[in-house]
Amino acid sequence: MVQQHTSSAQLDATFSALADPTRRAILARLASGETSVSELAEPFEMSMPAISKHLKVLQRAGLIERGREAQWRPCRLAAGPLKDASDWLDHYRRFWEEAFDRLEDYLRELKQDAQTKEKKNGRKK
């Protein structure tokens, strides 16, 4: 029996997300590494809200992921619909991706701590 992994609704979302040349260009750019929204917007003569709208469509289609950092939420390709790697390669990749997510969190904490200290020192003066 063939198992159906992808629902037709998901496929529809994926295809309609890919129907737009700007969104395909965004995916092509992300294939060479993750980036910030403003960096993504650079080559397109488009406003940030317009780019954000495209990103939302891609995200809903499961084609990209956004980092969790509030001010700087990097975009990256999502592994799901387009990649078909074996378990090992997938695990290897996820291992690093997840470790990097945690490193990102850790670095952000450090930065916040430093800023809090700076403020405190500033008040003393």
Next chain:
Amino acid sequence: MAARNNAAVNLPDREIVFTRVFNAPRELVWKAFTERDRMAKWWGLKGMTTQIRELDLRPGGTFLYVVRMPDGREMLGKWVYREIVAPELLVVVHFTTDDTGKPITNPYDPSLPREMLTTSRFTERAGRTTLELRSVPINETAAQREAFNKLADGMEEGFNNSLDLLDEYLAKA
């Protein structure tokens, strides 16, 4: 003594590449990557406990860690440092090990390589650090290299083919 394996000779042409930009200066990212106490703050997977047993940052030195899976099983991971150029370059051999410290058979598929040579490059631009990580098999048998290459090709082809097919499909639609 048998000749040491030389990475330059054995390098296959396929590699796994990860790139990530961190919103922090390079010195800090480097420290987070190379100091035991800092490494302990982030290294490992969510939902699993990771304990660092050793971090000896010098060529030939090791980074040894234990990952405890949700089911209680433990997995030992190890890096052997090869090249350290602070704060820009870190080359390690990365593998799963047992109590002997030697690489064990790839737990996913014995036909795949056991050890990966991983090169991390840190570059800074405008206060942000790009980390580029490149991974290739090392000390692998010819068969393991072939299996890895097939896998890497499959991943890339699968990705490119999907985009090509969609392009064709959309051109017609």
